[in-house]
Structures are given as C-alpha cells and as structure tokens.
Amino acid sequence: MTAYYLSFEKPIEEIEKSIAELRESHSGNREVDFSIEIDELEKKREYLIKTIYENLTPWQVTQVARHPERPIFSDYQKQLFDDFLEIHGDRLFRDDPAIVTGFARIGNEKFVIVGEDKGKDTKEKIRRNFGMPNPEGYRKAMRAMRLAEKFKKPILSLIDTAGAYPGIEGEERGQAEAIARSLFEMSGLKTPIISLVIGEGGSGGALAIAVADRVLMLQNSIYSVISPESCASILWRDAGLAERAAEALKMTGPNLLKLKVIEEIIPEPMGGAHRDTAATMKNVRTSVLRHLAELKRISTPKLIQKRYERFRRLGAFEIVK
Amino acid sequence: MAWFLKPKYNIKKGLHNPVQDGLWHKCPTCNSMIYSKDWEENFKVCPNCDFHDKLNAFERIQSLIDPGTFIETNNNIVSVNPLDFNDGKIRYELKVHEAMEKTMLKEAVVIGHGKLNGLSVQLAVMDFSFLGGSMGSVVGEKITLAIEEAIKHKRTMIIFSASGGARMHEGILSLMQMAKTSAALKRLSDAGGFFISVLTNPTTGGVTASFAMLGDIIISEPDALIGFAGPRVIEQTIRQKLPPGFQRAAFLQDHGFVDIIVRRKEMKKTLYELINYTH
Ligand SMILES: [Zn+2]
Numbered sequence: 001m002t003a004y005y006l007s008f009e010k011p012i013e014e015i016e017k018s019i020a021e022l023r024e025s026h027s028g029n030r031e032v033d034f035s036i037e038i039d040e041l042e043k044k045r046e047y048l049i050k051t052i053y054e055n056l057t058p059w060q061v062t063q064v065a066r067h068p069e070r071p072i073f074s075d076y077q078k079q080l081f082d083d084f085l086e087i088h089g090d091r092l093f094r095d096d097p098a099i100v101t102g103f104a105r106i107g108n109e110k111f112v113i114v115g116e117d118k119g120k121d122t123k124e125k126i127r128r129n130f131g132m133p134n135p136e137g138y139r140k141a142m143r144a145m146r147l148a149e150k151f152k153k154p155i156l157s158l159i160d161t162a163g164a165y166p167g168i169e170g171e172e173r174g175q176a177e178a179i180a181r182s183l184f185e186m187s188g189l190k191t192p193i194i195s196l197v198i199g200e201g202g203s204g205g206a207l208a209i210a211v212a213d214r215v216l217m218l219q220n221s222i223y224s225v226i227s228p229e230s231c232a233s234i235l236w237r238d239a240g241l242a243e244r245a246a247e248a249l250k251m252t253g254p255n256l257l258k259l260k261v262i263e264e265i266i267p268e269p270m271g272g273a274h275r276d277t278a279a280t281m282k283n284v285r286t287s288v289l290r291h292l293a294e295l296k297r298i299s300t301p302k303l304i305q306k307r308y309e310r311f312r313r314l315g316a317f318e319i320v321k
Numbered sequence: 322m323a324w325f326l327k328p329k330y331n332i333k334k335g336l337h338n339p340v341q342d343g344l345w346h347k348c349p350t351c352n353s354m355i356y357s358k359d360w361e362e363n364f365k366v367c368p369n370c371d372f373h374d375k376l377n378a379f380e381r382i383q384s385l386i387d388p389g390t391f392i393e394t395n396n397n398i399v400s401v402n403p404l405d406f407n408d409g410k411i412r413y414e415l416k417v418h419e420a421m422e423k424t425m426l427k428e429a430v431v432i433g434h435g436k437l438n439g440l441s442v443q444l445a446v447m448d449f450s451f452l453g454g455s456m457g458s459v460v461g462e463k464i465t466l467a468i469e470e471a472i473k474h475k476r477t478m479i480i481f482s483a484s485g486g487a488r489m490h491e492g493i494l495s496l497m498q499m500a501k502t503s504a505a506l507k508r509l510s511d512a513g514g515f516f517i518s519v520l521t522n523p524t525t526g527g528v529t530a531s532f533a534m535l536g537d538i539i540i541s542e543p544d545a546l547i548g549f550a551g552p553r554v555i556e557q558t559i560r561q562k563l564p565p566g567f568q569r570a571a572f573l574q575d576h577g578f579v580d581i582i583v584r585r586k587e588m589k590k591t592l593y594e595l596i597n598y599t600h
Contacts, residue, residue, distance in 0.1 A: 164530075164549065165558075166549065166550030166554050166555050166558050167550075167555060167558060167559055168555065168559065168563070168564075168567070170549065170550075171548055171549060171550070171555070171567070171568060172576050173576070174534070174576065174577070174578050175530070175549035175550070176529035176530040176533075176534045176547075176548065176549035176578075177534040177578055179499075179530040179531075179549070180499075180503060180529075180530050180531050180532070180533070180534040180535050181534075181535070183499055183500050183503035183504070183530075183531055184503045184504070184506060184507045184510075184535055185507070187500065187503060187504035187507045188504075188507045188511065203487075203496060203527075204496070204499060204526075204527060204530045204549075207496055207497075207499060207500060208530075211500050211503075211504070223493060224492065224493060224496075225487050225489060225491075225492055225493055225495050225496040225527075226487070226489050231489055234489065235408045235409075235489075236408075236409070244409075248404065248406055248407070248408075248492075249404070249489075249492045249493075250404045250492050250493070251492065251493065256493060259403070259493060259494060261493050261494070261497060307504075308504050308508070311497060311500045311501045311504050312465065312501055312504070312505075314458075314494060314497040314498075314500075314501060315457075315458030315459075315461055315462050315494055315497065315498060315501070316401050316403035316458050316491070316494055317398050317399060317400060317401055317458045317459045317462055318398070318399050318400075318401050319397050319398055319399075320397050320399055321397065
C-alpha cells in the first residue's frame, strides 16, 4: 500500500483499503477465516494495477514520474550504490544542494555520480530547491566530471528535475553559460558517460548533465523540451490543458526510443517504481552495469567520436531541390 | 504623443499618415520620426536615442560582409513535422510554411561564408521574424554545418543570435540541437578555431544556453535582452517585479558574461579587429 494515490489510481486505492480492513478483522477475529476473500481481492488488485499501468496516457506517466513517493536521488544513493562518498561545491560560489556529486561503487565498478535531488520532506525540498539547480550546481557537476576524466572513472548521471531554476540570482551568475559549458565539455570528456532519467527530464536543466554515450529512461519517466503545463499555457493560454500538451510533446520512453534520443527503457515493477523500490534498483543496476561493460570495450577516441555522432544525427528535416 | 515629439513635417499639406505612407519611420522607443531612407541606411538604429531595432538576416549580412562576397549555403534544408504536432489551429508544417511566405526565408537561420574587409569568415545569422528565431532541427543542423565548414576551411566562425529559445513544436529534438551545436563548437575549439558569438535583441532560452554563450569572445548589441529564462517566466516564478535593466546587455557585461557591447555602426570594424588580433 502506498500513502498517496493518483487520481487514476482510485480503484486501486479502494481495493487496497478493503484488503486492509479484511486483514484487520481477520487478525482480530480468529473464528472467521477471511483468507479466501483476501486472496481474491489480491488477485483483483493485481489485475487492476496491471490494466491501469499497462495503458497509462502520457499525462498519467507524467504524474507517476512526479509521484510524491517515487524513488528520488537519495533512494538511489542508499539502495543502488553499494557505498557513496559525497563531495561538495563548485569552488567558485557555493554548494548547490539541488545537484549531488560524489563517488560510488555499484558491484565491482567505481563511478563518479552526478544527480539531481528533489528532496524528500518539505524541509529537504526547500533546501534542495525542489531539484532545480542554479549555475553553481552545473559547475559543481562539471568539476566532478572532470575528476572522473582525470582518474578514468565512468560517469553516471541521474536526472530528475523540472528544469534549471529561473531566478534573478541564477541569471546574474550565468545559468545559460553554466548549461552551455556543460554541454560543450561533456561532449569531449574522455571517459564513458551513462545518463538515466529517473523521474522528470526537464529541458536544458536535464540535458546539461545528459550529454552521454548512453541515455536511459525508467519506464515511467519523462524527458521534454518544455513541461506540459508551460506548453499548454503558451499554446492555449491554459495550463489546465497540460494533458493535451503531454500527448503532443511525445515525452515518454517509447517515443524517445523511436526518435533515437535514448538507448533503452528500463522496466519498472508493475504499478510503478514507487510500489517496489528494491525491484526498481535491481533493474537499474543490471542495465547500468551492462551498458558500462559495453562502453568499456570501446577505445577512448572512438568513444568520443561515437558520442559526437550520436548527437550529430539527432534531428528531423528534409532536403529539397 | 506629446506635442514636442510631433513630426517635423508640414501637416497643412494633407491628412495622410506619414508612417503608413512609408516615407517616415517612427522610432518605437523615443517616438521620433525618421526619414525611412535614413532609417534603412542607418541599419535601423535610431539617430536620436540609439535604439537598435531588429535586423532580418540579409540586412545583417549586408551590414557586415563585403558586397558581392557572401555565398549562402544549405538553404535547401527545411523543417518537417517529426512529432506530428498540431496545436489545434494549425499543423506545425503549415505554420512553418506561413513563416516562409511571410519572411521569404527557408528557416530561422541563414548560413554561408564571405569576406569581412577581405578576411574570410563563416557566418550564421539568425532571424527573429521566422517563428521568433526558435531553434528546431533545421536551425541546429545548419549551425552545426556552418561550424564544421569553419573547421574544415579554418575560417573564423561568427554567429549572430536572435531567438526566443527552442522550438516547442519539435519537442525533444529541438532540445537535442543544444547538445549538437555545443559539441560542434567543442570540436572547433579543439581544432584551434576562433568563434565570435554576437548576441542581438532578444537572445533567450535554449540558444543562450548553448552556442550563444560559448564564444571565445562574446559581443552584444546595446540594450539587447539576453537570458536563460524569459523575464515573464522569472516574474511568475519569484512573484516580484524585475529590476530595471535586468538581463540587458550592460547587466550581462557587469556580471561577466559579455566581453564587449558594440554598436551596430562599429560591428564590422570590431569583428575585423578581433580576427586580426587573433591571427
Ligand atoms: Zn529613438
């Protein structure tokens, strides 16, 4: 059971409540056996979750990607990494808690980690600016990534942001320059880079740490040039039409795979990552290690060349006479 | 209009509207009336208040490149509708078609090469009148092609930016153009090439957060609006009014993100000097 249900999860909520009630009376009353009823409801619950989650609309995927109980960076830190040593600061201005950097082990592999962290509770969310980095966040990430290059360690970036923060101070300190510099430098870093969208891949704020050899997405994550709300308010002056915009923007895994923007969709347990964090981590671990093994077989000059070509060919146009 | 700003022409001659007649141009900033021919010859800079109005791509090229030396390339690359995008009123490819007819351009950027006081330069000039200078696949591809040509022929790369950001209608593919153009500039830089980025009013969003901010030298025209987020988005986010001059050229120079603010009249000379100093 989760504590928070999305609007389209109402039938699941009802059935889970019934199951919980039955269980309670079952434990309080040894004379009557409810186990058959419970079994049946469990089967119904499983079926419901399956049918709902196999047919999610892009807008529903967006809601799952932003689900308050969805695993965020700190969960990966605890459950995907076998250990983690955080490093702080951009050496220029301050430490931006919206981006976390450090060293981690996954199995036998050592990584340099860059990840956007939205924060768990209200206090953390505020401290981490809801995962919306300022320029110093991207500059810290770049510093960590240069260390990775220097010590020949692969980079794993975990993406989960509504976007780079649009504020006065960010503009004063060069938000645009920080993102641009990151795109520029990442394209030439002489070490394998794997990026994984774990929730929201919000525009330039996501791409800034995703110029990678492999870009992966969790099944119920999104990656887009603009949020569906902003798109709707620009096109139709009504953020309430976000559902329609989510449809039009083609921001979910299958579309992005078709457009060759990502290499792989990592499956989530039935009912979304928030229903089984451990199973999610297992899938991520397998996929990341497999991609790294493949990348390690490629020579560095070839890796850089392939990374260039990967982004070079993205785009759709026509050549007319 | 205040009485002292009234145009200096004889109103007794008739009731015609001088602006509509096309003989006079009214400066949108100081409202002074400028003889249209002077306005064009001055490359749309107000002689009274120094307001720099938007130039279209070919006016810009004319203001910089030695006459008869500009060779446009790749103007046969045109947009498609990769997401099958339809805003409910108009399909994206028709929107592009309308922009083509309105501007007589194929896309929001013109690329090519030519001579600047005899020096060979590779040029990419954005045009705000084409869908707000937004960057989709074609803009990204053409800028990248221009950069690759600059590497191949060892030419100085000059990009004039004017853009509201990424082209939403191409979704994620427009975002990817930021990475593509930035990666090409990394190659140019590694090859020892010289890149001058010139920011004109306005340059915001995905263009600023990619190639526009990656110049070895970054120039801005006076008072150009330059930013990552647009001022309206920032105001909505922080729920307060922005200070005057925020995100204007002088603000960016004060904060260390623009090397030189150059008036349009001095642009060609300044570019020439920069190329000379570095070669
Ligand atoms: Zn004026």
